[in-house]
Amino acid sequence: MKIVVCIKQVPDTTVIKINPVTGTLIRDGVPSIMNPDDKGGLEAALQLKDKYGAHVTVITMGPPQADLILREAYAMGADKAILLTGREFGGADTLATSHTIAAALKNLEYDLIIAGRQAIDGDTAQVGPQIAEHLGLPQISYVAGLEVQDGKYIVKKETEEGYQMLEVAGPALLTVLASGFKSRYMSVGGIVEAYKKDVEVWGVEKVDLPVEMLGLKGSGTKVYKSFTKGVKAAGEVYEVDAEQAVDLIVSKLKEKFII
Amino acid sequence: MNKNVYVFAEQREGVIQPVALELLGKARDLADVLGEKVVAILAGYQIADKANELIAYGADDVIVVDAPELKDYITEQYTQAVYTVINEMNPNVVLFGANTIGRDLAPRLSARLEKGLTADCTKLEISDGSDPKLEAKKLMMTRPAFGGNLMATIVAAKEGVQMATVRPGVMQKKDKDESRKGNVISYNVTFDPSKFAVKLLETVKADKGLVDITEAKILVSGGRGVGCKEGFDKLTALAQVLDAEVSSSRAMVDAGIMPHDRQVGQTGKTVRPNLYFAMGISGAIQHLAGMEESDLIIAVNKDKFAPIFNVADMGIVGDVNKIVPMLTDRLQKELKK
Amino acid sequence: MNFNLTKTQELFRQMIREFAEKEVKPLAAEIDELEKFPAETVEKMAKLGIFGIPVPTQYGGAGGDNLMYSIAVEELSRACATTGVVVSAHTSLCMAPIMEHGTEEQKMKYLPKLASGEWIGAFGLTEPNAGTDAAGQQTTAVLDGDEWVLNGNKIFITNAGPAHVYIVIAMTDKSLKTKGISAFIVEKGTPGFEVGKKELKMGIRGSATAELIFNNCRIPKENLLGKIGGGFPIAMKTLDGGRIGIASQALGIAQGALDETVKYTKERKQFGKAIGQFQNTQFQMADLKTRVEAARLLVRSAAFKKDSGIPYSADAAMAKLFAAETAMEVTTKAVQFHGGYGYTREYPVERMMRDAKITEIYEGTSEVQRMVIAANLYK
Numbered sequence: 007m008k009i010v011v012c013i014k015q016v017p018d019t020t021v022i023k024i025n026p027v028t029g030t031l032i033r034d035g036v037p038s039i040m041n042p043d044d045k046g047g048l049e050a051a052l053q054l055k056d057k058y059g060a061h062v063t064v065i066t067m068g069p070p071q072a073d074l075i076l077r078e079a080y081a082m083g084a085d086k087a088i089l090l091t092g093r094e095f096g097g098a099d100t101l102a103t104s105h106t107i108a109a110a111l112k113n114l115e116y117d118l119i120i121a122g123r124q125a126i127d128g129d130t131a132q133v134g135p136q137i138a139e140h141l142g143l144p145q146i147s148y149v150a151g152l153e154v155q156d157g158k159y160i161v162k163k164e165t166e167e168g169y170q171m172l173e174v175a176g177p178a179l180l181t182v183l184a185s186g187f188k189s190r191y192m193s194v195g196g197i198v199e200a201y202k203k204d205v206e207v208w209g210v211e212k213v214d215l216p217v218e219m220l221g222l223k224g225s226g227t228k229v230y231k232s233f234t235k236g237v238k239a240a241g242e243v244y245e246v247d248a249e250q251a252v253d254l255i256v257s258k259l260k261e262k263f264i265i
Numbered sequence: 266m267n268k269n270v271y272v273f274a275e276q277r278e279g280v281i282q283p284v285a286l287e288l289l290g291k292a293r294d295l296a297d298v299l300g301e302k303v304v305a306i307l308a309g310y311q312i313a314d315k316a317n318e319l320i321a322y323g324a325d326d327v328i329v330v331d332a333p334e335l336k337d338y339i340t341e342q343y344t345q346a347v348y349t350v351i352n353e354m355n356p357n358v359v360l361f362g363a364n365t366i367g368r369d370l371a372p373r374l375s376a377r378l379e380k381g382l383t384a385d386c387t388k389l390e391i392s393d394g395s396d397p398k399l400e401a402k403k404l405m406m407t408r409p410a411f412g413g414n415l416m417a418t419i420v421a422a423k424e425g426v427q428m429a430t431v432r433p434g435v436m437q438k439k440d441k442d443e444s445r446k447g448n449v450i451s452y453n454v455t456f457d458p459s460k461f462a463v464k465l466l467e468t469v470k471a472d473k474g475l476v477d478i479t480e481a482k483i484l485v486s487g488g489r490g491v492g493c494k495e496g497f498d499k500l501t502a503l504a505q506v507l508d509a510e511v512s513s514s515r516a517m518v519d520a521g522i523m524p525h526d527r528q529v530g531q532t533g534k535t536v537r538p539n540l541y542f543a544m545g546i547s548g549a550i551q552h553l554a555g556m557e558e559s560d561l562i563i564a565v566n567k568d569k570f571a572p573i574f575n576v577a578d579m580g581i582v583g584d585v586n587k588i589v590p591m592l593t594d595r596l597q598k599e600l601k602k
Numbered sequence: 603m604n605f606n607l608t609k610t611q612e613l614f615r616q617m618i619r620e621f622a623e624k625e626v627k628p629l630a631a632e633i634d635e636l637e638k639f640p641a642e643t644v645e646k647m648a649k650l651g652i653f654g655i656p657v658p659t660q661y662g663g664a665g666g667d668n669l670m671y672s673i674a675v676e677e678l679s680r681a682c683a684t685t686g687v688v689v690s691a692h693t694s695l696c697m698a699p700i701m702e703h704g705t706e707e708q709k710m711k712y713l714p715k716l717a718s719g720e721w722i723g724a725f726g727l728t729e730p731n732a733g734t735d736a737a738g739q740q741t742t743a744v745l746d747g748d749e750w751v752l753n754g755n756k757i758f759i760t761n762a763g764p765a766h767v768y769i770v771i772a773m774t775d776k777s778l779k780t781k782g783i784s785a786f787i788v789e790k791g792t793p794g795f796e797v798g799k800k801e802l803k804m805g806i807r808g809s810a811t812a813e814l815i816f817n818n819c820r821i822p823k824e825n826l827l828g829k830i831g832g833g834f835p836i837a838m839k840t841l842d843g844g845r846i847g848i849a850s851q852a853l854g855i856a857q858g859a860l861d862e863t864v865k866y867t868k869e870r871k872q873f874g875k876a877i878g879q880f881q882n883t884q885f886q887m888a889d890l891k892t893r894v895e896a897a898r899l900l901v902r903s904a905a906f907k908k909d910s911g912i913p914y915s916a917d918a919a920m921a922k923l924f925a926a927e928t929a930m931e932v933t934t935k936a937v938q939f940h941g942g943y944g945y946t947r948e949y950p951v952e953r954m955m956r957d958a959k960i961t962e963i964y965e966g967t968s969e970v971q972r973m974v975i976a977a978n979l980y981k
Contacts, residue, residue: 019412031414101381127411130384132372139376144462145340147369165365168471173464192617194651194664201610225422226381232417243580251581252591255563258579262561264540265599
């Protein structure tokens with residue numbers, strides 16, 4: 007079984023703060039991490055490898071620094087790592103990104119492509135399904151469980167009401183939830199070996215598409231403006247004893263016709 | 266020429282989903298500004314009778330695609346159906362709910378149509394042409410990014426249909442008006458079953474025994490300051506008096522005290538109740554992102570510098586474990602009167 | 603000159619920090635409270651290869667270095683000093699002497715199972731009457747045919763009980779004094795070998811500390827480690843390496859207490875502002891931070907020298923002396939900054955203070971470290 011896992015390096019958005027004076031994002035000192043759902047995707051692939059034997063390739067599109075998450079993937083147990091990087095890919099929205107990655111994936115053999123459901127910097131959840139469409143593959147998103155039975159994938163998809171069990175034959179693309187696949191730690195031996203291995207660096211020459219379909223030019227959307235949310239005008243804060251606090255709350259509820 | 270504001274009117278087992286009605290409400294506003302019609306795409310099997318409900322909530326036309334292939338939501342079947350409609354009708358705008366169906370279907374369509382798509386929008390407006398950098402009558406799609414730390418307004422970069430998925434619970438549905446008139450159009454799609462590669466084996470409703478907190482009118486939400494399971498029992502008692510639901514911050518979910526589906530915030534749910542009690546919640550940005558649009562926020566916290574007080578309409582510096590039971594008693598008496 | 607960790611060491615630090623935060627820290631209070639050996643954590647660490655960090659891959663180890671091992675003990679101890687010492691005693695006191703002095707057969711027999719964490723290791727030197735003066739060994743080993751017969755008691759042995767492999771120091775010829783001391787490998791379950799009662803301790807309460815009792819315990823002749831009469835230098839060298847481990851443990855405790863205190867003094871408000879905004883707090887914290895960083899440089903320099911094959915005995919002693927005293931000072935002040943809360947078990951700093959104390963005592967007291975440092979100075 008050949009599995010390709012698409013991963014992305016993202017800023018750890020849980021530690022990003024806003025400068026209260028200027029209202030701008032403080033990006034200094036924010037660590038770059040492997041996107042959590044993508045790490046879940048890699049874990050899903052490694053679990054298949056552990057159970058049935060598989061060759062796991064990870065690919066990321068990003069700047070040269072994204073090498074770090076590929077090393078991490080090696081240390082977790084990936085067999086091959088590819089960094090897809092190039093100036094031409096910059097400024098891409100999900101449509102252009104998915105075209106680029108899909109074109110790169112055409113250079114590889116695969117029975118299964120796994121991506122994270124969404125990345126924590128963009129939270130779009132779009133690139134996985136878009137890649138699947140470009141490659142003409144069936145997709146299952148929100149995947150929280152995965153088994154192989156008689157050569158087919160039995161997939162658990164989470165929904166708002168519960169879950170669905172779906173069956174698909176490869177090649178297919180799955181987008182995975184981190185919560186379904188608690189990712190393993192890098193092993194010590196894996197870490198020691200990680201920097202001794204090669205990361206293949208692919209540029210635009212591996213992407214057989216007209217350059218107008220890449221990066222900013224190939225994007226279907228553009229950012230018109232971005233801004234930090236203005237803080238809502240604060241209400242009154244009372245330092246009172248519990249009895250008075252209850253009085254205040256009750257009168258507020260009455261004022262707003264809630265009771 | 267692309268025309269009209271379309272809504273993918275999601276139904277599950279024949280029940281129109283609340284998000285579809287919210288989208289119709291928003292689509293109505295957008296269409297009125299544009300001087301266009303609101304069109305609902307209702308896809309499913311034996312669902313034609315639901316079309317009138319969509320009209321009552323603001324649709325001018327309802328395109329009904331009724332086919333056995335569409336009995337359950339499966340990506341390719343629905344993509345073929347909706348793609349055929351969009352490809353023929355050339356909508357100006359198409360809106361989808363940003364849930365496990367909309368966020369599965371819309372990107373697939375975006376790639377098939379070669380058009381852009383903006384995810385998980387919390388605000389939609391039509392540009393008025395006042396900014397020379399942006400032509401008039403474009404859809405401005407605003408969404409949170411960077412974990413809710415940043416808001417970005419996105420516009421389509423290509424000609425043609427403008428598409429967005431919209432976060433459930435954010436837009437307001439219109440009041441139901443049974444007297445509204447509209448057209449119900451039955452639409453036939455020729456499917457290509459050779460592409461149907463995914464088979465649905467089983468749909469399981471997990472017995473979470475819980476209500477969707479995004480639907481609640483009143484939420485009593487607890488954080489680290491509530492501390493333990495017993496503290497949440499007190500919140501539950503208060504919630505019962507107010508006919509409210511209990512929700513929580515991420516800390517309490519991580520601690521295993523509350524289930525994930527009751528989590529409010531960036532990694533949980535976005536809620537917009539009429540009243541949100543923030544009990545012992547300090548108000549990390551990730552939490553605020555999920556609740557600050559609530560109509561009325563009352564916060565109780567020991568720490569008078571807690572960021573929650575910056576978004577609260579009323580803040581009380583005090584001990585939740587003391588105030589909550591007293592408030593519960595008091596409300597019980599008030600409501601008996 | 604380069605003070606940066608290598609990319610590999612940095613990647614490792616990232617992993618072990620995350621592991622310690624997510625898997626070790628949540629259990630720290632409980633294993634202290636219940637004096638419970640962290641068996642589950644040991645299993646998790648074994649799976650990741652944490653018990654075989656500096657062991658070459660041909661013996662089933664990770665092929666890492668002593669600096670990585672030091673980082674591991676530091677980061678684990680930052681969360682839980684008990685967990686840190688389990689790894690430290692296993693690595694420095696049991697695997698290291700086998701790696702350095704064992705025959706090929708001994709290495710092949712013991713290292714793969716130790717490095718994988720299937721077996722845990724321990725080291726028995728201290729006796730009721732031979733603590734700091736390690737030369738006063740009363741445990742004896744007598745060759746009888748193809749077997750050594752061991753008699754005597756070892757006390758305060760870390761990992762005693764959970765450990766499968768014990769490096770035991772014993773007198774083979776009393777008349778030769780230190781030159782009559784030899785080292786042996788003893789396996790759990792050998793007839794005549796028992797583990798005594800677990801000590802009840804002030805700190806590192808989850809670590810198993812117990813007596814080893816040898817009563818006509820017969821082990822195969824080939825379980826002699828090194829040469830007959832070569833045990834004393836083996837013990838001393840082993841302790842040199844062990845001191846890097848304990849220095850790392852002390853460093854981790856100090857860092858943990860410092861981090862807790864920064865967090866607390868940011869949150870805790872008195873007289874209308876966070877106590878971290880008072881200059882008294884800031885100046886004291888600046889001093890503590892400086893000490894911790896100085897300790898880290900000493901610890902890493904000692905580990906680096908060991909990795910580079912440079913004599914490091916005095917470096918390890920200085921690292922341990924300074925890091926241990928730093929841990930004691932930082933944790934004591936951390937409790938003070940936490941005030942009444944710091945004295946309660948609601949906050950981790952009281953545990954850290956209790957844990958810190960042992961680092962001034964075991965694997966050579968601070969006084970012994972000064973002796974080692976001075977001996978190097980005046981040699």
